[in-house]
Amino acid sequence: MKTIIEPFRIKSVEPIYFTSKKERQNFLEEAFYNPFLLHSTNVLIDLLTDSGTSAMSSHQWAGIMQGDESYAGSPSFFRFKDTIQQITGMPLVIPTHQGRAAEKILFSILGGKGKYIVSNTLFDTTRANIEFSGAEGVDLLCEEGKYPSIPAPFKGNMDVEAFKKFIAENGAENIPLCVITVTNNSGGGQPVSMQNIKDVKAVCVENHIPLFIDACRFAENSYFIKTREKGYENVTIREIAKELFSYADGCTMSAKKDAFANIGGFLAMYDEGLAIECRNLLVITEGFPTYGGLAGRDLEAIEIGLNEVMDENYLQYRIRSIEYLANKLTDAGVPIMQPAGGHAVYLDAKEFLSHIPVSQYPGQALVGALYLEGGIRCVEIGSLMFGKYNPDGDLIPAAMELVRLAIPRRVYTQSHIDYVSEIIIEVFKNKKDIKGLEISEEAQMLRHFTAKLKPIH
Ligand SMILES: *Cc1c(COP(=O)(O)O)cnc(C)c1O
Numbered sequence: 001m002k003t004i005i006e007p008f009r010i011k012s013v014e015p016i017y018f019t020s021k022k023e024r025q026n027f028l029e030e031a032f033y034n035p036f037l038l039h040s041t042n043v044l045i046d047l048l049t050d051s052g053t054s055a056m057s058s059h060q061w062a063g064i065m066q067g068d069e070s071y072a073g074s075p076s077f078f079r080f081k082d083t084i085q086q087i088t089g090m091p092l093v094i095p096t097h098q099g100r101a102a103e104k105i106l107f108s109i110l111g112g113k114g115k116y117i118v119s120n121t122l123f124d125t126t127r128a129n130i131e132f133s134g135a136e137g138v139d140l141l142c143e144e145g146k147y148p149s150i151p152a153p154f155k156g157n158m159d160v161e162a163f164k165k166f167i168a169e170n171g172a173e174n175i176p177l178c179v180i181t182v183t184n185n186s187g188g189g190q191p192v193s194m195q196n197i198k199d200v201k202a203v204c205v206e207n208h209i210p211l212f213i214d215a216c217r218f219a220e221n222s223y224f225i226k227t228r229e230k231g232y233e234n235v236t237i238r239e240i241a242k243e244l245f246s247y248a249d250g251c252t253m254s255a256k257k258d259a260f261a262n263i264g265g266f267l268a269m270y271d272e273g274l275a276i277e278c279r280n281l282l283v284i285t286e287g288f289p290t291y292g293g294l295a296g297r298d299l300e301a302i303e304i305g306l307n308e309v310m311d312e313n314y315l316q317y318r319i320r321s322i323e324y325l326a327n328k329l330t331d332a333g334v335p336i337m338q339p340a341g342g343h344a345v346y347l348d349a350k351e352f353l354s355h356i357p358v359s360q361y362p363g364q365a366l367v368g369a370l371y372l373e374g375g376i377r378c379v380e381i382g383s384l385m386f387g388k389y390n391p392d393g394d395l396i397p398a399a400m401e402l403v404r405l406a407i408p409r410r411v412y413t414q415s416h417i418d419y420v421s422e423i424i425i426e427v428f429k430n431k432k433d434i435k436g437l438e439i440s441e442e443a444q445m446l447r448h449f450t451a452k453l454k455p456i457h
Contacts, residue, residue, distance in 0.1 A: 004320045007313040008410060011058060017041050017375075024372050032452035033368050033437055035377045044375030045416055046408070050343045052256035052263060053408035056301060060260065063304045067297025072288055076296035080266075080303045087238070087306060088215075088245040090268035092275040096286050097293030099216060099254025099265040100125040104132075105281045106212070106252060106267060109274065110176040111135035118166060118209075119179040120145075120158035121187045124385055126179065126214060126252075128445050135176075140166060142196075145187050146399060148348040151338040153228040156184030156221075157196040163203055172207035181214040182221035182244070186381055188402065189217070189322075189341020191224035194232065194244060201247040210249040210271075216257040218244065220342035223315040237310040250274070255298075257343070260305035260409055264298050318342075321417065322407055328421040334428050343406055347424070349382060350401040353434055358383055358397040360436025360456055366403045366427075369434045374423030378405045384439075385448040 019027070019042055031037035035048060046053070056064075068074040081093040096102040103126050111117065111133025122130065122137045130137040140162040145155040158180060167175065180200060183191045197213075204211045222240040226232045232240055245251065250269030255261040269275055279289050286293035294302075308314065319342060326340035335351035349363040356362040363380035370376045379385075382401035390396055405420065427434075441452040 004317055006410075006413065007311070007317050008057070016044055018044060019375055021372065024375060028368055028371055032440070033364065033455070034448075034451055034453060035367055035371065035379060036449050037452075038371070038377060040377075042375075043371075043377040045377070045412065045420055047344075047376060047378045047405040047420070049379065050257060050406040050408050051254065052261070053411065054256075054260040054262070054305075055408070055410040056260055056262070056305070057308060057410075059308070060301045060304045063300035064297040067295060067300045069296045072290055074290055074296045074299070076299040076303075077290040080299040083303045083306050084266060084268055087218075087241055087310075088248075088251060088268050089242060090245065090248075090250065090270055092269050092272070094267040094275065094278055094282060094289060095292035095294050095299060096265045096267060096282070097263060098256065099214075099252055100129060101286055101293060102252040102254075102265050102267040103129040105278050105285070106177075107133045107135065108281055109277050114174060116166075116170055116175050117177050117179060118163060118175055119214075120156055120181055120192060121184050122179060123181055123185050123214060123216075124446060124448075126181070132445070138166065141184070141187055145184070145190060148188065148337040148346070148400060148402070149335065149351070153191075153224075153339075154193040154196060155190035156182065156187055156192040158192070158200050160196070160199045160203060163200065167203070167207050167209075172209055175207070175209050178204050178209050178211045179214055180211065180248075181216075183217045183224070183342045185216065185343075186386075187400075188337035188346045189220075189344045189404075190337075191221045191228070191342060193229050194225050194240070195229070197244060197247050211247065212269075213245060213248045213251040215245070215251040215253040217342055218253070219258045219309040219315060220318065222310075223312075223319055224342060227319075237312055237315065241310065255302040255305070258306075258309045259302045260308060261298060261302045264294050264302045266292075266302075318409065321414075324414070325405070325407070325417050325421055328418075329424060332421075332425045332428065334424060337402060343409075345405045345407075346381070347403040347405070348401070349380070349403050352403075352428065353431055355432065356434070356436040358401055359395050360438065361401075361453070362436065363401045363403050364437050364453060365434050365455075368437070369427050369431075370403075370423060373427050374419070376405075376420055376423055378403055380404075380448065384451060384453075 255264035
């Protein structure tokens with residue numbers, strides 16, 4: 001097979017910033033071992049997130065100039081709405097400034113004390129918005145999704161039997177919503193199969209529970225369905241996406257992911273009554289319903305990006321480029337979540353740094369080591385992000401200790417990725433020198449964004 005090449009050429013470039021190891025040692029201390037507190041100008045390869053970091057196309061930049069900034073009834077909104085209606089089939093479209101703004105609105109209405117929102121895995125902002133409303137978020141991930149080293153085609157699937165059991169024990173009337181996250185960002189960027197969505201939908205219908213899709217990476221998930229699920233080999237991405245959305249009653253999306261936009265998000269749904277309630281909150285928190293916290297130019301960039309992302313040459317390159325990094329690491333014996341995810345490679349920090357107990361945050365320690373060695377920034381998805389405390393103040397760890405190397409869309413070339421793999425392999429060889437961390441300061445919610453840590457000597 002021939003090399004799968006980047007399906008674009010580069011028209012505009014940005015500098016990246018070289019630093020010495022000694023400088024990085026200082027920067028890391030000044031940032032309290034938290035990558036979110038680093039200045040991005042002190043980062044060489046930034047794999048912190050694929051959110052809002054995509055390179056926009058010349059077509060999107062042209063769309064930005066055509067954005068109509070009218071307060072109400074802008075043609076940019078109608079183009080945005082039409083595209084989302086075409087992709088999802090959902091008639092009611094509400095723009096928001098990010099995915100979490102859509103979540104905040106939705107869960108302010110559907111959440112509340114005594115309620116459960118059930119999911120394959122809720123993303124951190126989704127969970128935080130559910131908990132902030134007083135409701136409880138429940139992750140019911142399939143069994144194979146819980147073992148990083150064991151490959152399976154659809155490790156993002158929801159455990160349908162566990163879902164039925166949860167309903168029987170807690171009552172369908174206490175479950176106002178089921179959310180399926182595609183792909184499963186917090187669980188290794190692993191896809192969900194069409195069959196699983198159908199099965200979950202059947203349980204939802206039987207129990208009168210609405211189903212929403214957290215659609216941030218719907219195109220990447222659709223590509224996995226095309227290449228891994230029987231019967232979809234010859235179906236277009238657009239048709240697969242349409243079928244996927246057809247099982248849902250609504251969706252939330254962050255346009256900072258698969259829409260290649262630097263900002264934006266939306267809610268879409270069928271239910272008029274729910275949409276009215278959402279719009280009522282929208283006007284007090286986001287803006288008028290035809291712009292919802294976005295400029296007209298953002299609506300244009302999103303609309304164009306949503307159409308671009310379904311290009312199969314792009315998706316083949318995208319999924320292959322993640323797999324390329326995963327293969328290099330696997331060949332060197334580095335423990336990673338198998339198989340590679342759609343937008344990121346996830347290092348298995350529990351295995352990588354088996355000498356560091358989970359109470360000393362091995363994922364965060366690994367994040368620091370990769371920055372120090374090579375100026376690479378990435379993020380822990382483990383007990384710093386999802387850990388809780390029991391009444392005695394002991395850590396209740398997360399199910400997995402992962403480090404996510406999220407690859408921004410259309411941004412880095414193969415040589416950047418080769419460099420990343422070289423640094424990780426180097427750190428893996430010297431892993432015994434890495435020390436655990438303790439938290440010296442933390443916030444109540446989403447603590448990983450601002451927590452301060454220090455090494456344990
Ligand atoms: C990024 C993300 C969100 C939140 O979107 P923001 O635009 O960052 O607010 C929600 N769910 C998933 C799966 C995400 O990846």
